[in-house]
Each structure stands twice: as C-alpha cells, then as structure tokens.
Amino acid sequence: MSPPSHPEVTPSLPFHRLGLVGTGAMGRGIAQLAAQAGLEVSLLDARTGAVEEARHFITGVWTRGVTKGRLSEDDLACYRARLHEAADLTDLAGCDIVVEAIAENLEAKQELFMRLEGILDDQAVLATNTSSLSVTAIASACRLPQRVIGFHFFNPVPLMKIVEVIPGLRTTADVAERVEALGQAMGHFTARATDTPGFLVNHAGRAYGTEALRLLGEGVADHTTIDRLLVDQGGFRMGPFSLLDLTGLDVSHAVMESIYHQYYEEPRFRPSPITRQRLTAGLLGRKSGEGFYRYEDGQPVVAAEPAPPEANPLPVWVSPEDSGAAQALSALVSAAGWPLDRSKRPGDESLCLLTPLGEDATTTALRQGLEAHRCVAVDMLAGLDRRRSLMTTPATEIRYRDAAWALLADDGTPVSPIHDSNGFVLQRVVACIVNVGAEIAQQAVAEPTTLDRAVELGLGYPRGPLAMGDYYGGRRILTILDNLFAATRDPRYRPSPWLRRRAALGLPLTTTQPT
Structure with missing residues (x-):
C-alpha cells in the first residue's frame, strides 16, 4: 500500500517517498527528519509493535515542540500524516529511496537489499546507515550495485547535524548527488567521503x-x-x-x-x-x-584534585630555547614576585624551567647541559591561559617539583603534574589527531574543509584536525611527531607526507594540490 501524497511535499526534493527499515534510535531520528523535510515515510520493523512505538516517540518530540512554541499545530498534524506503517517489504514498493537502519551485520544487510531489489523500481536508491561496514561489500550482493550508497547519521540524529554520504566503488554520481541533496534538505551538513574503514568521522x-x-x-x-x-x-x-x-x-x-x-x-x-x-x-x-x-x-x-604545595620562592631560570615560551614564562615568574635568574647559564640553586616540543624533560635537560635534578618542563603548546601541565625527570628533586608547581599555580590557575613523557599529554594527543587528519587528506578520503567540519560536528572537537594543526602551528606539530618518532621508533608517530610538506613550506594544512 502506497502512502498518499500531501500538497506540503516540496517539488524540488530529490526523493518523495522514503522507506525506513529498522525503527530503533537511529531509525526514529531519520524518520523524524525525513517527515519534517517533506517526505512521505513508510516505517518497517521486524519486531511487533516497534513501528507504533517509533511513531509515538516521534509524535511526542513534535508535541513538545508545539508546547515550546517551536512548531504549530498545523505542523504537527502535517508531520504526523507523513508517517506510515508498512506491514512488510512489499509495502515499500512505491518508495524512491529506502534507508536501512538494522543491526551491523553484513549478511543481514545484503539479504535485505537483495529482497528489496525484487520489489522496488530499478531507479530507487538503496541507502545503508552502516557505521563500520563497507558500502561496496554491501552493494556487491545486489543486482544493481550502482544504486547502493552509505547514508550514515550520528546518534541522536536530530541533534547531530551531520550525515556522511559514502558512495561505493560502483555507486553512480547521480545517486550520490541526490542523496547528498536529501541530507541537506533534512537540515544536516553532508560530508562526502570515500568508502574506507571508519569512513570519515x-x-x-x-x-x-x-x-x-x-x-x-x-x-x-x-x-x-x-x-x-x-x-x-x-x-x-x-x-x-x-x-x-x-x-x-x-x-x-x-x-x-x-x-x-x-x-x-x-x-x-x-x-x-x-x-x-x-x-x-x-x-x-x-x-x-x-x-x-x-x-x-x-x-x-571523580577524585578531588590535589592542592598545590606550599613552597618558598626560588630563583627561576627559563630556557631561552623557545623565545616566545621563555617570554611568557618569565612574565609569569615576575608577576608571582619570584626572582628571575637572567644569566646565560642557571645559578647553582635556580629552578630550571624547560619548554620541550615532543621531547621528554630528561632528554631536554641533558641536551642543554643542565642538571636534571633541578629541571621541570612546562607544556607551552596551548600557552598559560588555561590549566597548566608540568613534568619532571626521574632525577628531579621534590623541592624543585613543588616549587615549580607552586609558581605555576600562584595566580589560581590549576596545574597538573605528570611523569616524564615525550610530548606531555596535550602535545601527544593533538599531534596524533592532526597526523591522522593529514593522512585522511593525503588519501583523499574527503576534502580538507569537509574533514574539518565533519569532525567538529561529529566528534565535538574544538577544531577539525587540519584547523587544529594550523592553530597550534604545522611546524610545531611536525617537531612533536619527529621527536616522538625519534625517541620511540614507533611508526605510529611517523608524520604524514601531507603534514610534512605543508609544514616545510609554511602552508596551511588545508592547502590542496593544484590540479
């Protein structure tokens, strides 16, 4: 049974009747957005009562929208009328696109699509909401693999304003463009990605x-x-x-x-x-x-955070290796009223503050010819405006560690001491995020700007990986990775060619190769 048409359906929509198989959390969200966009939606689920539960849930969302003044009563009535229950697969015959949101099982998805091919018109599109399976593999079981595409939403669908559009290796450009337009009509940013493991986000x-x-x-x-x-x-x-x-x-x-x-x-x-x-x-x-x-x-x-120790001011010598970091730390020392050791080499009792990128405190101290027992490293990647991090060498004496901790916490900013590590915490995590993003760009999984926006929306990062690299500085990120790789010999830290070339040239990491 085909659902009736409503005059509210937008003529410019790339599809008008959407079938949805699977009415769990993801399916409900997709159905809600599709109905709001103007599509007739036929809901199908193998579990008895599941469709009615989904319709009740979605209607509840819309009803609360009316209560809060976001929707009108007419909107509610119109949207509700677009949701239809399908008794079985044959009721989806009039749909021009069917989206499956069933369990993450390759064989189950292949079987469903093969059955749908015997029911739908040859021009109808088969879309999978898979998050981890190969779209190409799902399509390989179909008679017309060129009409199969990935259409991956994120939970909760109405709030996560992103959908990945993933053509399989045989998906036609027309199908990809129409599905991308559908995602936009549903109010989401559409991130076009290639069919690779994990897709984009x-x-x-x-x-x-x-x-x-x-x-x-x-x-x-x-x-x-x-x-x-x-x-x-x-x-x-x-x-x-x-x-x-x-x-x-x-x-x-x-x-x-x-x-x-x-x-x-x-x-x-x-x-x-x-x-x-x-x-x-x-x-x-x-x-x-x-x-x-x-x-x-x-x-x-959550365990309570330890209070900063009390410590008597010591003379403080700041490594001049990074001039910008040295200037900021010297200003902090002066603001706290601690004596600043301005000599070329530290005095005999001076606390030595180091500012390594990708190195541990031990390596930095020895490389600069300093006495490790007086050395404390400070992470300056993000500056000093927020939480601060210090790390000690295995030889650092507690009194110097406590002095550095008290100094950094003098203005009330929280301080987190950590053990010696190549790259602190923030440096390592940020460098790895940027590096993976650079390799995604290198592999042409997605356009650089698409990658950054998708990660901001899908993962909630403060910036996309390439924008993050530009924010902290591509050359600084490259230095962190080079030092991590040199210390560990772990290929996990080998820099992506995309990052290395652009950092060497001083270019933004979003810079694409001329074609």
Missing part, C-alpha cells in the same frame, strides 16, 4: 582515545588527570576516558579493533590492551555502573 577520531590510552599505559598520568588536561587545556568537550565510559567499551573497543584490522594493522590506529582487559572484566562505563570512573546515580565519582 570514526576514522578521524581514532587518535583521541588510543593515544590517551597509550599515555595511561605508560604511567604518564592517571585517567582523571588526562581528562582534565584535554578538557581544560585542550578545549575538548569531553575527556577521552569520560567519552569511553559514555559510549561503552563494548562498543568503543570493538570499533578500535575493527578499524585497526581493516587497515591491516596500521600502527596509527593500534588499540590498547587496557580496554580489552576492562571489557573482559565488564567495566563497560556508565551502562555497567563502572568504567574508568565509578558512577553513583548516573554521575561519575
């Missing part, structure tokens, strides 16, 4: 959690400190361990392993044994009541 997001886990595994800092640094110092909306707890390790670890193996063990995507062990223990996150944090009444129990 999940691909670009690999560095944030995996590098944070690596820092945790190396004993650089605990998970709470890492979260605080990346939120307060880096401007990320949520720390990586809070995010893992929110998503759930049953989901997050599986995605980490899947993308790692789909890229044939690419070191940049290497998962951590920490999440495998915690998954085995059932420490999934919020859903299990305990993950990296313990939850009471749905709220994380």
